Amino acid sequence: MATSSLQLSISVPGSTTTSPLHSSGGACGMRDFDINEVPSTMDIGDCPEEITGKYCEEDSGGDTGGGSHKKLRLTKEQTTLLEESFGQNHTLNLKQKDALASQLGLKPRQVEVWFQNRRARTKLKQTEVEYEHLKRCFGSLTEENKRLQREVEQLRALRVGPQRMISANSNEPFRASMLTMCPRCERVTNSSGTDKGPISTKSLSLKANPDNVRLLVRLS
DNA sequence: CCGGTCAAGCCGTTAC
DNA sequence: GTAACGGCTTGACCGG
Secondary structure: OOOHHHHHHOOOOOOOOOOHHHOOOOOEOOEOOOOOOOOHHHOOOOOOOOOOOOOOOOOOOOOOOOOOOOOOOOOHHHHHHHHHHHHHOOOOOHHHHHHHHHHHOOOHHHHHHHHHHHHHHHHHHHHHHHHHHHHHHHHHHHHHHHHHHHHHHHHHHHHHOOOOOEEOOOOOEOOHHHEEEOOOOOEEEEOOOOOOOOEOHHHHOOEOOHHHHHHHHHHO
């Protein structure tokens, strides 16, 4: 990127390593030296732009059009204060906004924009978390669905082949333990009496030969 | 105010 | 070591 060299060509008077903002190993937590992090004492008053002066260094490149101003980077202190305020309340009324702006040496509009962005990005993160959660749920439900589909296929195969006793009520197979063979007619019946519906015609027509009964016991 | 977007700046990686 | 590059963060703006 052609702009990277510009970052290093700007010198900020007074921004030495003794800055309290850079107490953590020379870098302020997540970034190295930030050209915008000039001492806060010169933020207001010294800056012709009325704002903090985090980008009010002389534009060495000259003003080549309307949009050539340097991007503002809030100091760590400013961000901390904004975060604290955001933690207490995600929205600000006019009074709070003005108070916070003057406390930070920012325009109220900048505080407003910061809160808007903060809200939007908080929501975005929450949405991402929610999306990941739903994705995991979808995955496990898909697996469960596949498993159940396989089970259905197996059960269908068993019905087509050696026929099983199917409850007309629930369309579920009877447990073998609930089934007994009538010694007189040699038909399998539902012995529990809990199933209110009749055994389906297809099931009733099943001749209870010993092989079928053994199969039912194994399947249950 | 929100959602979308742009653009400056920062950071990690890679090729030389 | 460093330039180039891509990805990410974040301040700002615009339209609805």
